[in-house]
Amino acid sequence: MNVRGLEARVKLLLLGVAGLWAVTLERPLLLGVLAGSAVLALCLSGAGWRRILAALGGLALALWGLALMQGFFYAQAPRTEIWGWHPQSGWALALFGPDGVALYREGFAHGLAQGLRVVLAAAAGLAVAFSTDPGALLGALTFFRVPYGLAFMAVTALRFGPLLAQEATQAWTAARLRGFEPAPWRTPPWSGAAVTFGLLRPVLAGCVRRAGTLAASIQSRGFEPAKRGVELPRRKLRALEWLLVWAVLSASAALLAAKGLYFLYAEDWYYRTEWRALYAFVREWT
Numbered sequence: 001m002n003v004r005g006l007e008a009r010v011k012l013l014l015l016g017v018a019g020l021w022a023v024t025l026e027r028p029l030l031l032g033v034l035a036g037s038a039v040l041a042l043c044l045s046g047a048g049w050r051r052i053l054a055a056l057g058g059l060a061l062a063l064w065g066l067a068l069m070q071g072f073f074y075a076q077a078p079r080t081e082i083w084g085w086h087p088q089s090g091w092a093l094a095l096f097g098p099d100g101v102a103l104y105r106e107g108f109a110h111g112l113a114q115g116l117r118v119v120l121a122a123a124a125g126l127a128v129a130f131s132t133d134p135g136a137l138l139g140a141l142t143f144f145r146v147p148y149g150l151a152f153m154a155v156t157a158l159r160f161g162p163l164l165a166q167e168a169t170q171a172w173t174a175a176r177l178r179g180f181e182p183a184p185w186r187t188p189p190w191s192g193a194a195v196t197f198g199l200l201r202p203v204l205a206g207c208v209r210r211a212g213t214l215a216a217s218i219q220s221r222g223f224e225p226a227k228r229g230v231e232l233p234r235r236k237l238r239a240l241e242w243l244l245v246w247a248v249l250s251a252s253a254a255l256l257a258a259k260g261l262y263f264l265y266a267e268d269w270y271y272r273t274e275w276r277a278l279y280a281f282v283r284e285w286t
Contacts, residue, residue, distance in 0.1 A: 074107020
């Protein structure tokens with residue numbers, strides 16, 4: 001079963017579970033497995049390869065940036081230095097201090113876990129957005145009792161994503177046709193930054209124009225956010241989808257129960273000797 005073939009309500013449920021796991025889990029190994037599954041779902045979402053590559057590039061930059069940032073600025077103890085530069089005198093000593101600049105293993109691991117949380121939640125959300133029809137997504141949101149006006153605005157915002165990319169592409173192409181060359185060896189960095197910043201005005205103007213057109217269109221059709229709206233058709237869940245739903249809900253319930261019992265043990269509120277294996281598993285793997 002591909003991602004696009006899943007029912008929209010199932011995909012929204014999986015997205016919520018992915019967010020729950022991203023907040024609950026702490027160990028990089030299990031977070032990495034789940035983040036890899038979300039990235040695989042993103043690759044199988046049926047979107048164009050350009051959109052998938054752009055999404056994967058953004059996720060990779062976020063993961064690497066968070067890991068490096070935490071690795072360099074980690075201040076807790078203990079910490080193990082992977083790489084370091086320690087100035088002995090001069091302006092570098094006055095600027096960086098005797099500790100200099102160092103990359104710490106514990107900080108890198110902590111940043112990696114934070115980055116994997118972002119990748120897990122973001123990749124799951126992008127997979128849902130790329131693979132779900134707006135009408136089906138609107139019906140799924142109203143099924144979960146999301147107010148109709150809020151659900152409609154969320155779906156409309158998702159529809160504006162490709163339009164925003166299209167406006168940015170047109171503005172960038174116009175700048176290239178006028179002689180702008182983004183290569184750093186041909187254009188000074190400050191000039192490229194100024195041109196890129198100047199492109200924001202036509203992009204935002206185009207988005208505002210499209211938003212005004214859309215608002216006039218839905219208002220002329222009698223749209224009222226306070227009303228629930230028409231009931232959108234939803235197909236019945238298949239047996240494999242029911243199995244997937246019960247599997248992820250059972251795994252989430254087991255994870256929350258295990259984390260809750262470990263929290264009671266760690267805070268010295270409740271302890272059972274026969275549960276030592278469970279405590280060790282939660283501490284080492286989750």
